[in-house]
Amino acid sequence: MTDRITGSGTDPFGDNDVANIAIIGSGPSGCYIADMLAKKVPGAQVDIYDRLPTPFGLVRAGVAPDHQGTKNIVRQFERAFQRDNVRFVGNVQIGTDISYQELKDNYDIVAITTGASQDRNLGIPGQELTGVYGSGAFAAWYNGHPDQVDLNPQLNGKGIAIIGNGNVALDIARILAKTTEEMDTADITAEALNTIASSPVEDIYLIGRRGPLEASFTNMELSELAGLKRCVTLANADQIPTEIPEGFDPMAARTAEANLETLRGYAGNDQQDKPVRLHILFCASPTEILATDGSVSGLRLEKNTLVDGRAVSSGETVDLDVQTVISAIGYHSTPIEGVPFDEERGILRNEDGMIETGVYTAGWCKRGPQGVIPANRADAMAVGKRIIADLDANPATGEKTGFAATSALLDTRNVRTVSYEDWQKINQAEIDRTEGDKPREKFNRVEEMLALLD
Numbered sequence: 001m002t003d004r005i006t007g008s009g010t011d012p013f014g015d016n017d018v019a020n021i022a023i024i025g026s027g028p029s030g031c032y033i034a035d036m037l038a039k040k041v042p043g044a045q046v047d048i049y050d051r052l053p054t055p056f057g058l059v060r061a062g063v064a065p066d067h068q069g070t071k072n073i074v075r076q077f078e079r080a081f082q083r084d085n086v087r088f089v090g091n092v093q094i095g096t097d098i099s100y101q102e103l104k105d106n107y108d109i110v111a112i113t114t115g116a117s118q119d120r121n122l123g124i125p126g127q128e129l130t131g132v133y134g135s136g137a138f139a140a141w142y143n144g145h146p147d148q149v150d151l152n153p154q155l156n157g158k159g160i161a162i163i164g165n166g167n168v169a170l171d172i173a174r175i176l177a178k179t180t181e182e183m184d185t186a187d188i189t190a191e192a193l194n195t196i197a198s199s200p201v202e203d204i205y206l207i208g209r210r211g212p213l214e215a216s217f218t219n220m221e222l223s224e225l226a227g228l229k230r231c232v233t234l235a236n237a238d239q240i241p242t243e244i245p246e247g248f249d250p251m252a253a254r255t256a257e258a259n260l261e262t263l264r265g266y267a268g269n270d271q272q273d274k275p276v277r278l279h280i281l282f283c284a285s286p287t288e289i290l291a292t293d294g295s296v297s298g299l300r301l302e303k304n305t306l307v308d309g310r311a312v313s314s315g316e317t318v319d320l321d322v323q324t325v326i327s328a329i330g331y332h333s334t335p336i337e338g339v340p341f342d343e344e345r346g347i348l349r350n351e352d353g354m355i356e357t358g359v360y361t362a363g364w365c366k367r368g369p370q371g372v373i374p375a376n377r378a379d380a381m382a383v384g385k386r387i388i389a390d391l392d393a394n395p396a397t398g399e400k401t402g403f404a405a406t407s408a409l410l411d412t413r414n415v416r417t418v419s420y421e422d423w424q425k426i427n428q429a430e431i432d433r434t435e436g437d438k439p440r441e442k443f444n445r446v447e448e449m450l451a452l453l454d
Helices: 028-040 057-061 074-081 100-106 135-142 167-177 190-197 219-227 250-267 373-393 403-412 420-432 446-451
Strands: 019-024 044-049 086-089 109-112 132-134 159-163 203-207 231-235 276-281 284-292 295-307 310-320 324-327 354-356 359-361
Touching: 019 028, 019 100, 028 044, 028 057, 028 074, 028 086, 028 109, 028 373, 044 403, 057 074, 074 086, 086 403, 086 420, 100 109, 100 403, 109 373, 132 135, 135 167, 135 190, 135 324, 159 167, 167 203, 167 219, 167 276, 219 231, 219 250, 231 250, 284 310, 295 324, 359 373
Parallel strands: 019 044, 019 109, 044 086, 109 359, 132 324, 159 203, 159 324, 203 276, 231 276
Antiparallel strands: 284 295, 295 310, 354 359
């Protein structure tokens, strides 16, 4: 058996000093950077910290549970964790269990890849009502993220409004519209599946403030709505342009034309075909969430006109009869004590991925919540190359001992760290407790996961 590198400050494969590298966050960006540095930096020891006992970030808890093909990217990340010079350190909260300064003191390089998981507020009256949820929180709930285990969303009405025209909004609409049988192979939690299945919903509204040409969803996700068993997807033909306008970005034109063609098909559907209706509405902005006894009873929309691609209010309003509102209008990162933060943009303050000497960032906490996993890979690779260049110019001296120092601090604070081997026990337990074609039944409470390891 190969001995694991302990990060002691010496290189077991030669005379080079070990470069002790801490990655904060085990989602796609963190895994891509870790794998690159583990392969490319001589004598590197890469420690990937995560506040949860589970790795893979939003691949596990953000990607739609019925998109198992997308979630299979974890197989690539697993290979990174299995490298002798990569260590998973789960169940450690940076800024609480160990400070940012302590990481800098004990690692040659720190890379922060914590993503952007906090929902942006709608900023309209009624956003605090029972029955209003952010898409990040809602998706985390049905994906079994411990942060949202007690969300208990209100889905007991006939109308649900989803505000946003991106893929996350489509994901939520699709999952709310699917039957239990259609979710057979999804890793949605049993609690969420039962809650959605028992919902009396009849009308789901997907609302965008601009038009089809400005929507950010992709055609693959939009087209998935065509095959739903109990739900018919509807669009208003009057809101669908007959052609792509001159001067439209050529790269975006192909996707836009495919979306228009799909929407034209939805515009021809009969709303009586199925018991649930999914209405795709464009050029409408929410202005107020209406209430009865502290809970959502409706959503007021203001109709817009488009001027040079901008949404301009027409002054005309319409009220939707809904009892649940889910906003999918974007996210911001969570500040870490001591790390410079751009409040306006909701990201870690950085210049091309560098926060300060020896500290870097990548992914959504670097540039905002834009792009899917391949885009994060490109960004992570660029930051990884910068780290390698900086290490070439200023090699590690061997003075910083990495995990040898931080593990001692965590021990004194009674923090129960979770190794990759520990995670494999949790993983197997989730697989073992499921039935049928479902890939796993997740544990969604940290204490349940840790109890498996005692």
